[in-house]
Amino acid sequence: MSLTVNDVKKIAHLARLNLSEADTALYTKQLSNILDFVEQMNQADTTGVDAIAHSLDFNQRQRPDDVSESNQRDAFQAIAPKVEAGLYLVPKVIEDEESVIA
Amino acid sequence: MHKTIAELSSDLASKKISSVELTQYFLKRIKQFDEKLNSFITVSEDSALQEAKQADALRAKGQASPLTGIPIAQKDIFCTQGIKTSCGSKMLDNFIAPYDATVIKKFKAAGTVLLGKTNMDEFAMGSSNENSYYGPVKNPWDLERVPGGSSGGSAAAVAAYLAPGATGTDTGGSIRQPAALCNITGLKPTYGRVSRYGMIAFASSLDQGGPFARTAEDVALLLNAMAGFDEHDSTSVDRAVPDYTATLNDSIAGLRIGLPKEFFGEGLDSDIAKAIEVAVKEYEKMGATIQEIHLPNTALSIPAYYVIAPAECSSNLARYDGVRYGHRCKDPINLDDLYKRTRSEGFGNEVKRRIMIGTYALSAGYYDAYYLKAQKIRGLISRDFHHAFQNVDVILGPTSPCTAFKLGEKADDPISMYLSDIYTIAVNLAGLPGLSIPAGFANGLPIGMQLIGNYFAEAKLLNVAHHYQKATDWHTRTPEGF
């Protein structure tokens, strides 16, 4: 599967990675090779085969609705890069780039 | 000859040595040898001695158990509260974990002493330990060669006897392959046997933590401490943990061993093939029967893995964004810059490569062709093993197609590196337990033999390995100078 430089740039953006011009060229080649390699999967006849996400044949366990965690803000924020007034600071979030959840 | 954990435990029990003395012994060896190997990222000298003192106190009260006071090393992928946990990455170079992984808690409860955190391929991605922010780990058998990866630090440390035991994690072979390249015993348990809570995630449906040691018996002792249900891990299986040491000596007469045709084909080093043949004869002497089996989809396991693992990792590593912990780029001008520069600075090339492959495989239009297809192949592979285990008790083969390669030899060719996982990957995809034990040497470099069992058959694997280690002495060898 041949990827173009544009494909790689799009993927890099989706993954929030910066790639230099040189890296972009290198990754385009390497990723194309890897994708060629995984194309081998098409040799397999998987009709009627279930996709399995786990080897486990179990169901999700459910825990009781108990509050079991206490406030550990001090300990957790001691290792934070940038906090103020108990809040994590980030470059200004523009309202237009609102979070996706309603 | 270096003492095993079982022997050290006996010495501690008979007061021949104290835990403090034992800990000092290993700390001294680390100071003496690790400069050459680079197997440790953090050595926790002060806390180790504290823990050793506490272990001795416990023993004095008559409250000691088999692992009380035994020093071990932990792969730097397990969160250790108050201690740097880097996962081999610049992204977490400044990360002091705020909590203990369940595995760490369990070892604390078992009374072990933490010598330090071992070096590893960044975020567990690699088969040579050349992808670490902290520099490559050297194979104590030949300092110009790799120890294997991603748990290269733990394997090298145990092989060089800087620790009598250590932990690793295995997603595609990262315990078994380094064990083979370093002449030690390493076990990847059944998926769900060991808790993943606090074990920094690479590929969630494949990752499993497991023990390294110099013998199957020692591995059994460590597994006794590590294994067990954890309510904090939804993928943890609620199943009783047997005493893995209790059945080590059970007879293996009549054991049915399967040799997969696909594991002995092209690409396998002829010296390794020969060594395995000899090992098989050893088992026949012990009364086992051998038969050829087929795992027809073995070759597909690598492409399937290199879609599934990167896909899961691309999502698991999205949390590294410089906001709540870890590396953060300097003076980000906006959100986009914060994310992109933080992540580009924090991650190494192999990690970036896999994130990109994973992102691509999951992206719109490609999900069916890549991710879904790979999960179906996973189904095929599980089926293969299921059929095989209807006729055999244990599957045997080489762990790695080659012995330890030279540093830098495969660095420029990712695919060549990926192919070295050919015998181990299918086991992760199926979620089965796999064990690698020493089976000989080729040109002075260790050869490993892999034993694969059915689900939750760790006791059987260790039993089968133990018999081999009683009949042979490969596993007792130590690299020269160590």
Place this chain on the structure above:
Amino acid sequence: MEWETVIGLEVHAQLLTKSKIFSGASTAFGAEPNTQACAIDLGFPGVLPVLNKEAVQMAIKLGLGIDAQIAKRSVFARKNYFYPDLPKGYQISQYELPVVLGGFLDITLDDGSIKRIRITRAHLEEDAGKSLHEDFHGQSGIDLNRAGTPLLEIVSEPEMRSAKEAVAYLKALHSLVRYLEICDGNMQEGSFRCDANVSVRRKGETKLGTRAELKNINSFRFVERAINYEVERQIALIEDGGKVKQETRLYDPNKNETRSMRSKEEANDYRYFPDPDLLPLVILDEEIEKVRQALPELPQQKQKRFMDSYGLNQYDATVLVSSRALAAYFETVVKESGNQPKLAANWVMGELSAALNKADMDITDNPVSAEQLGKLVQRIADNTISGKIAKTIFEAMWNKEGDVDHIIEKGGLKQVTDTGAIEALIDKIIAANPDQVADYRAGKEKLFGFFVGLAMKESGGKLNPQQLNETLKKKLK
């Protein structure tokens, strides 16, 4: 040119569990920032999710309440995107296999008819944190207390054809989730969030027009306004020769308009895939049955029962079942009144509601107990007091002056029903107003009210109206 409006609604209801959907941190509202965000909510390396049973129970309740199918097996999926209020860089949600499929809500239209709005699906997911836009030297502050709170996302089919229908649907859903006690429905606090997908098309057209998604509508009033504005905007745009863009628009309640959010060149690619840290959610028939047995009577059932058993009309029944507390209150009033449902309905929907609204109080904080109001109604029905006097008594009860009979006694408010007394009073009035009597007898029938007014004034309002009217008519002949 006739236009048709097409509306679909997506509601995110925050569930009333004590702890988060995937962690044991508290969901209590109003805590100091980041004091209810545990390691799992913060997405620390190595943490893993474990599902909250109560969230599943609540999803089953909702499914039963809308007559939907509860999936025997549903799967949690990761929705991947980067945003500072999303700690893991993905939201755990459900995609291809949601826990609830199908279902419907019946809404009552203005003309009294009933319309059935079908529901596509409902699924469980976790909420994100909050970004505070107050300036911290050019930075935003992130509070992750809310991250991990369970949400039920309920998606309707695009079957509403007007803003009013949309509001009716929302109110019905709002009432239902409160009845089921799975969500407190507080729109201002963000526990019941609504997005509207709005498009228009020429009447008769079967294809759907391009839709805009409206966000930030946190009251029923705003929903109506926002949709109406948007419909007009789209129609004007198309009639002008333009095309509606598929985009997200924010509603501005101050300006009463919708504004485009910066439209992204590429739509977000969420790369959904099943979450490998979670196993499939399996729900057994027995479990569903158990929840079904424990369900309270639902608004739609209750409404029907009120109409059948109490003879109430549709409108009254709808109002009285709008909250479980109000409905229960009403029924107690009926019982205490000796079975006077119509009178009880008038009082609950009239005097009581007015008083509650004025005082900005909820039915549950009501100083007038249902028993007391029931008593009052009974006293009206048995002619002890007149309806007019009852209003005074009600005010006294509201001000906590005592119970009904006590207030009647104290104020001597008993209605005068003694025929003799009434006749005497009327004789007095007739004697005092001969001109008006003559005019009335001559044909000015409107003067009847004049005499009634005088009689009421004279008696301090305590005359039984019916008897007064009868006697007055007789005497004025």
